[in-house]
Amino acid sequence: MRPSCLTKYQEREEEEGAGLYMGSPLRFYPDLSSALARKRAEYNGVKQALYKKGVRFRLMHPARLVVTFEAQTFTFDSPEEAQEFYKRRVAKE
Numbered sequence: 177m178r179p180s181c182l183t184k185y186q187e188r189e190e191e192e193g194a195g196l197y198m199g200s201p202l203r204f205y206p207d208l209s210s211a212l213a214r215k216r217a218e219y220n221g222v223k224q225a226l227y228k229k230g231v232r233f234r235l236m237h238p239a240r241l242v243v244t245f246e247a248q249t250f251t252f253d254s255p256e257e258a259q260e261f262y263k264r265r266v267a268k269e
Contacts, residue, residue, distance in 0.1 A: 215239040218255040222262050229266055 195202040208216070216239045223241070226233050232244040241252045245266060252258040 212238055219258060222255060222258045225262055226266065229269065231266055 216235060219235060219239070219241050223233060223235070226243065234242050236242055236251075239253075241255075241258045243250045243252070243258070243261065250261060252261065
């Protein structure tokens with residue numbers, strides 16, 4: 177779908193209400209550039225380790241990892257920061 181078509185669709189949906197497909201709401205997300213996709217993929221190792229330990233996390237746009245651990249929220253702008261946090265705080269548990 178071309179961006180201009182998407183904009184018109186979104187404007188129409190704001191006026192008419194959310195679009196549905198087979199009873200489920202439609203959601204549109206922007207494409208990621210290959211450079212951004214690579215940057216987000218750099219977090220995969222630490223995300224797997226966090227998942228195995230049962231630690232809640234989410235990857236925010238563009239490439240920031242947010243971790244909730246022991247009722248605190250931590251935000252990391254690089255995979256190296258996140259890995260260091262994992263080694264220092266989570267792996268000890």
